[in-house]
Amino acid sequence: MEQKWWKEAVVYQIYPRSFCDSNGDGIGDLPGITSKLDYIKELGVSVIWLCPVYKSPNDDNGYDIADYYDIMDEFGTLEDFNTLLSEAHKRGLRLIMDLVVNHTSDENKWFVESRSSKDNDKRDYYIWRKGKDGKEPNDWTSFFTPSAWQYDEKTGEYYLHLFSKKQPDLNWENEKVRNEVYRLMTWWFDRGIDGFRMDVINCISKVAGLPSVEPNKPGYHWAGKYFISGPRVHEFLHEMNTKVLSKYDCMTVGEAASTTLDEAVRFTEPERKELNMVFQFDLMNMDGGPDGKWQIKKFSPSEFKRITSKWQLGMQGRGWNSVFLGNHDNPRVVSRFGNDGKYRYESAKMFATVLLTLQGTPYIYQGDEIGMTNMPFNSIEDYRDVETFSFYNEAVKKGADKQELMKVIRVKSRDNSRTPIQWSSEKNAGFTTGTPWIQVNPNYTSINVEQSRKDSDSIFHYYQKLIELRKNNPVLVYGDFVPVKQEDENVFAYLRVLGNERMLVVLNLSAENASFSASDDICISESSVAASNYSQAGKADNKLLLRPYEAIVFSL
Numbered sequence: 001m002e003q004k005w006w007k008e009a010v011v012y013q014i015y016p017r018s019f020c021d022s023n024g025d026g027i028g029d030l031p032g033i034t035s036k037l038d039y040i041k042e043l044g045v046s047v048i049w050l051c052p053v054y055k056s057p058n059d060d061n062g063y064d065i066a067d068y069y070d071i072m073d074e075f076g077t078l079e080d081f082n083t084l085l086s087e088a089h090k091r092g093l094r095l096i097m098d099l100v101v102n103h104t105s106d107e108n109k110w111f112v113e114s115r116s117s118k119d120n121d122k123r124d125y126y127i128w129r130k131g132k133d134g135k136e137p138n139d140w141t142s143f144f145t146p147s148a149w150q151y152d153e154k155t156g157e158y159y160l161h162l163f164s165k166k167q168p169d170l171n172w173e174n175e176k177v178r179n180e181v182y183r184l185m186t187w188w189f190d191r192g193i194d195g196f197r198m199d200v201i202n203c204i205s206k207v208a209g210l211p212s213v214e215p216n217k218p219g220y221h222w223a224g225k226y227f228i229s230g231p232r233v234h235e236f237l238h239e240m241n242t243k244v245l246s247k248y249d250c251m252t253v254g255e256a257a258s259t260t261l262d263e264a265v266r267f268t269e270p271e272r273k274e275l276n277m278v279f280q281f282d283l284m285n286m287d288g289g290p291d292g293k294w295q296i297k298k299f300s301p302s303e304f305k306r307i308t309s310k311w312q313l314g315m316q317g318r319g320w321n322s323v324f325l326g327n328h329d330n331p332r333v334v335s336r337f338g339n340d341g342k343y344r345y346e347s348a349k350m351f352a353t354v355l356l357t358l359q360g361t362p363y364i365y366q367g368d369e370i371g372m373t374n375m376p377f378n379s380i381e382d383y384r385d386v387e388t389f390s391f392y393n394e395a396v397k398k399g400a401d402k403q404e405l406m407k408v409i410r411v412k413s414r415d416n417s418r419t420p421i422q423w424s425s426e427k428n429a430g431f432t433t434g435t436p437w438i439q440v441n442p443n444y445t446s447i448n449v450e451q452s453r454k455d456s457d458s459i460f461h462y463y464q465k466l467i468e469l470r471k472n473n474p475v476l477v478y479g480d481f482v483p484v485k486q487e488d489e490n491v492f493a494y495l496r497v498l499g500n501e502r503m504l505v506v507l508n509l510s511a512e513n514a515s516f517s518a519s520d521d522i523c524i525s526e527s528s529v530a531a532s533n534y535s536q537a538g539k540a541d542n543k544l545l546l547r548p549y550e551a552i553v554f555s556l
């Protein structure tokens with residue numbers, strides 16, 4: 001398999017608003033990130049993924065871009081960005097930016113011109129349609145709102161928005177739009193960045209005619225089949241690769257909401273010259289219901305194993321996986337999949353073992369390396385996320401019980417992972433000297449970076465150790481994934497094999513005791529333990545007795 005730096009990378013995702021505030025306005029910023037680069041380097045990661053920092057009215061915290069060529073006021077200046085980039089590079093850290101080009105902010109000058117008149121030369125930068133009999137052009141529901149259309153008085157037409165109404169979709173059928181995107185990408189690459197994470201990039205091509213899902217039938221009409229991996233998406237990405245990406249030694253990861261395995265292979269097969277890897281969401285969707293994330297299903301170890309094995313086996317030798325268990329759109333992994341009470345240490349370390357021993361580039365979300373947990377917000381007023389508000393307001397309109405809604409929101413809101421990073425036990429966890437834009441989790445007094453660095457048994461030091469293990473063992477990067485079948489459905493075991501190099505990973509995905517039985521060709525001995533989250537693995541014959549969330553990595 002071809003060796004590439006982005007396959008060997010371990011990525012650290014930064015959500016700037018919540019990372020570190022340098023000027024006391026309660027909002028994280030670029031100088032704040034620069035001040036923490038030594039910490040990021042100490043963790044051992046090699047790439048930073050910086051969530052959007054461009055000028056934005058922050059309807060969706062930067063995923064609504066008003067000017068691609070300037071930095072958001074709250075985060076600082078282009079000079080601050082240059083400093084961050086050069087300080088990162090000085091430390092051997094690469095930096096990739098977040099490319100949000102399925103849509104812009106409605107305050108972007110392109111949209112201001114586009115909406116000003118029907119014959120404006122930027123009218124076709126966006127997707128405008130006449131209504132039908134005084135109603136929306138079709139029955140599409142958006143990710144955030146009951147309708148994907150917003151009526152615009154000025155010209156008496158509707159514009160499409162797959163997200164909030166302040167995030168109008170760009171019209172990728174228009175070559176001028178595509179060239180605008182390639183121009184801004186080139187401008188950032190020429191400033192020295194090392195790649196892009198691409199926001200909902202598999203939604204940029206919509207089916208011609210924008211047909212209704214179920215005309216004349218009222219209700220929730222998820223139109224994903226008309227824009228997820230649409231008809232020209234591969235053509236567009238190949239064009240982007242030819243015109244921009246191929247000119248740089250860069251890394252790309254496409255966020256591919258609801259993508260299938262076959263589509264993900266098509267996006268990432270090297271000879272197709274599209275993207276290096278994609279984020280797939282089967283794990284993120286596994287504890288939701290048929291109508292989406294706000295229905296809650298209990299964590300299922302067997303589902304987790306099935307999905308993970310499917311992607312490991314399905315991609316290897318064809319495309320390249322990204323591996324992630326959390327991000328700024330999802331709850332904290334230790335609360336969602338693990339146990340953030342009695343077994344916080346053990347379960348956070350066990351999931352860190354999954355993240356760092358599978359095939360595919362691992363992505364660590366800020367704060368997961370110290371086992372930060374979901375946030376017990378009290379009321380809807382404590383939240384900040386447009387997606388949470390849209391869900392709450394629509395549900396209340398339909399008469400839902402507010403207390404029941406708050407229970408669901410507490411479990412699934414994106415704000416769970418957007419609370420400020422807990423640096424120390426000082427006021428506001430050392431995140432700001434001002435009033436934080438969103439509440440700090442009250443457990444910061446015991447869960448914080450300062451405490452973690454002092455505690456040799458901390459989740460932080462375990463992450464450090466695994467990142468080092470991955471760096472020193474190419475089998476963990478390039479080795480084949482070989483599942484090791486187990487009786488006990490709570491046990492996830494697999495080999496990584498590269499030539500005659502073999503490593504065995506054994507995980508108890510549950511809070512119960514479990515047992516792993518090694519087949520004859522797997523001889524495990526005490527000397528071969530490369531990493532574990534308990535001292536002294538329990539053994540009987542060729543069985544391993546596993547404690548709650550026990551994780552062991554053997555060099556065979």
Ligand code: TEU
Nearest residue numbers: 060063100143163199200257293329414
């Ligand atoms: O997310 C796209 C996306 O699919 C998510 O909105 C997801 O469906 C939802 O958050 C699950 O709770 C990207 C960004 O990561 C997200 O932060 C933005 O809100 C969104 O695109 C629009 O730009």
Ligand code: CA
Nearest residue numbers: 021023027029
């Ligand atoms: Ca600030």
